[in-house]
Amino acid sequence: MRSSKNGIFSASLPLLALLCTFLLCLAGCGGSAASSGSNPITPPSTPPTGVNNSVAITAGGGPTGLVNGVYTSVTLCAPGTSNCATISGVLVDTGSTGLRILSSALPSGFSLPQQTDSNNNPIGECFPFVSGSTWGPVHTTDMEIAGEKASSFPMQIIGAENFANIPTSCSSNGPTMQSLADLGANGILGVGNFKQDCGPACAAESNLGIYFTCPSSGCQEIEQPIGSQLQNPVSLFATDNNGVIIALPSVSASGAVSVNGELIFGIGTQSNNALGSATVLTLDDNGNFTTTFQGKSYSNSFVDTGSNGLFFLNTAATGISVCSDANFFYCPTTTDNLSATNQGQNGSSTPINFNVENADMLLSPSDPNFIFNDLAGPGSGNFDWGLPFFLGRNVFVGFEQENISGNAGPFTAY
Amino acid sequence: MIWIDRKWSSPLLALALAVIVFAVPASAELGGTISTIQADQLKMGASRQVTSTSGYQLHEMQSPQGIRVREYASPNGIVFGVTWNGPWMPDLRQLLGPYFNQYMVAAQGKKAARGPVSIQLPGLIVERGGHARSFFGRAYVPQMIPQGVTADAIQ
Numbered sequence: 001m002r003s004s005k006n007g008i009f010s011a012s013l014p015l016l017a018l019l020c021t022f023l024l025c026l027a028g029c030g031g032s033a034a035s036s037g038s039n040p041i042t043p044p045s046t047p048p049t050g051v052n053n054s055v056a057i058t059a060g061g062g063p064t065g066l067v068n069g070v071y072t073s074v075t076l077c078a079p080g081t082s083n084c085a086t087i088s089g090v091l092v093d094t095g096s097t098g099l100r101i102l103s104s105a106l107p108s109g110f111s112l113p114q115q116t117d118s119n120n121n122p123i124g125e126c127f128p129f130v131s132g133s134t135w136g137p138v139h140t141t142d143m144e145i146a147g148e149k150a151s152s153f154p155m156q157i158i159g160a161e162n163f164a165n166i167p168t169s170c171s172s173n174g175p176t177m178q179s180l181a182d183l184g185a186n187g188i189l190g191v192g193n194f195k196q197d198c199g200p201a202c203a204a205e206s207n208l209g210i211y212f213t214c215p216s217s218g219c220q221e222i223e224q225p226i227g228s229q230l231q232n233p234v235s236l237f238a239t240d241n242n243g244v245i246i247a248l249p250s251v252s253a254s255g256a257v258s259v260n261g262e263l264i265f266g267i268g269t270q271s272n273n274a275l276g277s278a279t280v281l282t283l284d285d286n287g288n289f290t291t292t293f294q295g296k297s298y299s300n301s302f303v304d305t306g307s308n309g310l311f312f313l314n315t316a317a318t319g320i321s322v323c324s325d326a327n328f329f330y331c332p333t334t335t336d337n338l339s340a341t342n343q344g345q346n347g348s349s350t351p352i353n354f355n356v357e358n359a360d361m362l363l364s365p366s367d368p369n370f371i372f373n374d375l376a377g378p379g380s381g382n383f384d385w386g387l388p389f390f391l392g393r394n395v396f397v398g399f400e401q402e403n404i405s406g407n408a409g410p411f412t413a414y
Numbered sequence: 415m416i417w418i419d420r421k422w423s424s425p426l427l428a429l430a431l432a433v434i435v436f437a438v439p440a441s442a443e444l445g446g447t448i449s450t451i452q453a454d455q456l457k458m459g460a461s462r463q464v465t466s467t468s469g470y471q472l473h474e475m476q477s478p479q480g481i482r483v484r485e486y487a488s489p490n491g492i493v494f495g496v497t498w499n500g501p502w503m504p505d506l507r508q509l510l511g512p513y514f515n516q517y518m519v520a521a522q523g524k525k526a527a528r529g530p531v532s533i534q535l536p537g538l539i540v541e542r543g544g545h546a547r548s549f550f551g552r553a554y555v556p557q558m559i560p561q562g563v564t565a566d567a568i569q
Contacts, residue, residue, distance in 0.1 A: 066528060095545040128503050128549065130542050131531055132521070172507035174542075175521045184528060197546065201501060205479055208502045286501060286548035300548055307529035311543070316566065327534050328527045379530045380543025380550055381569070386529055 052147030053240040053265040054272065059248055059387065060258030061370035063089035066184035067363065068308035068375060068387040070248070072263055074189060076101070077142040078112055079152040084144070085110045089186040092263055094246065094397050095304035096190035098127070098197035098230030099143060099155040100134055104179065105186035106157070112139040115154055115228065121215040123222075124163055125156050125230070126170030127197060128210070129306075132177040134158045134188075135166050137214075143233050148265055150236035154228060158183070167219040169209040188306070190232065191244045191263075193287050193410035194400055197230040235399055240266025242402040243409065245273055246305055250392025253335070253355065255362060255369035259391075267396055268405040275405050278396055278413040281344030287410060291383040293340040300382040301342065303395060303412050307386030310354055311379035320356060322378060329359035329377040340383065344411065354388070443511025444553055448473070448491045469563040470494075483509065486568055488560040495554030495568035501547045510553055513538050517553070539565070 055072055062069040070092045077084040085107050115123045115138040123138045136158040143150045157163075159178035166176055177183045190197065202210050202224045211224035235241050248261035266273050281289045283302075291301035293312070309329065315322055323331035336356040343349035357374035361367070373388040389395070396413035398404045404411070443450060451473045455462040465472040473485045481500030485493050498504045507514045517540050520533045530543040531551075542551035554568050 069528065097546070128546065130544060130549070131528060168507075169505070171518075172505045173503045174506055175518060192546075194547065198502075199547070201479060208479060209505075210502070287545065288548055300544065300550065302545060302548070304529075304545060306545075308527060309529055311530045326527075328530070328532050377527065377529070378532060380541050380552075382543060382550075384529055384543060384545075 050239055050270045053270055054262045055146040055265075057092055057246070057248070057261050057263045058258055059261065059371050059391070062091070062185055063180060064184045065370065066308065067370045068372060069184060070246070070261075070305050070387060070390070071185065072145070072189065074099070074101075074187070075144040076106075076110075076112065076155075077144065078110075079140055079142050083110070087186050091183075091185035091188045091306060092246070093188050093190045093304070093306035094192050094244070094395075095302070095306040096127075096129065096188065096197065097192045097194045097232045098190040099141070099153075099187070099233050100127070100136075100158050100190070100230075101155065101187035102158050102178075102180060102183065103136065103160045112141045112155075112157070114139055117213045117222070119213075119215070121213045122163075123224070123228070124167075124212045124214045124219055126167065126173065126176075126209055126212065127156065127230075128173050129177070132175040132182065133170060133173045134183075135163065135170050135176050135178065136160045137163050138211075138228075138230070145233075146265065148234075148237045148240060150231075150233040153231045153233065153236055155233075156230060158187070163214065165219070167209075167212060167221075169207075169221060170212075173209060190230075191234050191397065192232070193283060193397055193412075195232045195235045196226055198224070199229075200226070202229060232399065234265055237265060240269045240273070241399075242269065242404050243267040243396060243398040245394055245396050246390050247394045248390050248392070251371055251373050253357065253374060255367075255372040257369055257371070259371055267398060275396060275407070275413060278394065279348050279350040280346065280396075280398070280407045280411050280413040281342055281348055281350070282346040282408060283410045283412060284345055288382075289345070289412060290343045291340050291385075292343065293338075293383070298382045301385070302383075303385040303389055303414075305387055305390055307384050308375070309386050310356070310374075310376040310388050311384040311386060312376065313381065313383075314378040320376075323358075323360050326359065327378075329363075329375065330356050331358045331360050332356055333358070335374065342385075342412075346411075350414070352385075352389070443509060444493055444496050444513050445511055445555060445558070446493050448487050448493070451475075451485050451487070451493070469560050470567065477504075484569070486554070488558065492558060494558035494560070495552065495565075497550070497552040497569055499550040501549070503549055510540070513553065513555070 057072045059070040062071050073088040075086045126133050126135045206221045206223045212219040213222045245264040288300045290299045320330045339353045341351050355374040356376040373391045398409035398411035400410040402409040460475045463474045471487045475483045484497045486495040533540040540553040
């Protein structure tokens, strides 16, 4: 089985699709957001009355052909200058906060100011994801995307050459993802529910193994004030800064090579981003809601564009076998048609139907597709509603500390 | 564990602790003995609750940062499974002890899925899930699970 495809041509196809989307959108073409049960977003054919708050995203194999990713381009500028670089193939991640770019993806000669402590020592970060941590220095950048701009905020450069030594308390978290091969993307645009990547815990504690000061004698763990942590770039926009919407069209059961959609900034701030009839599920302090499935409730559940399947429970709980050659995906003998209910802290709930297809079949070498709405696998005792969940619906990510059309963030709505 | 402050690694302090707790290895770890759990708890200032049930003993610890670690010990005092749950990660190198390197080698090869991690080796199972601000996972050695106990007990 394959989960990724090698080859220059298969990697360039999504990029070509992305370029075409940009050209089409400049000509004022509408979005392709289909929906199943939620409020369809129809972007106006002329730009909204505010700034352009919509950027094209492509769900596809991305730069390395890893299935079920969604990517966009961001433009970084040295703060206050027009010295800029546009990075494509950046993973759109609603499961994390913060902008992270591979050092290897930056043009040679492009540099951003290094964040330092009061002794002029560079600050580094080891940020944990489930599959591994990203290690690298914290730098300051401007970011432009669609018509929006975030100025002079902390971001991470992953795998910088001058930060080659990974501290012990970073490698104690597990493997690190320092390269394109590891990450499957040129960077991560974390636009999740929280405004900083770590939050109050890293401002209060120095022993979480996340933020470091790195004098020549070696990196030491530090507390990192909220304002110096990696920020959610969207929360720094002048307007359209209270959340995002992921709008992706649906695909058929056999999937697609790639599909184009939109990442829309702001909720209820312009004519193209109203909540409409979407059901708002408020989240707990950890960004989770509860999924009920076959009579049992799982409280650490969440949606995440950065997960590349529907990951839930295990064989014992579901009766679905894992694939013999890849125990991280399910391989039912026939397609499973299932349903669950998601419920927020606010008590609102909404059902969801989903299918589980045999992953060996979807990912066989003869299958040309990279996007599947029925790719699933075991989780860890909860529901991780990954990219398949986002296909064919508009999903709203409401930020913490925001009142959005009468709803308190953080929330997920669809 | 991630909540061990760096200052505890000084030799003088370690000696003082040894005098107090009749020196034991510093890490509570998969495959280690119950005494390693006790040493850890004292060093961390973590709360600890012990529950005896049929077939195993459950030691539950909560760090000041809200990371909960459970260690499952067999009747002969060996830790056969560990679980963790909290906003950030525990120190897996200490928690998995001699099994950490095996985990790292297997995890480094897992590039196919972007999401929960499931590592199944003949002598080690490691599962990780969640996202930043909500991580959980478990690790156990199937061969060490006591008779009459199943892996489902390790949560």
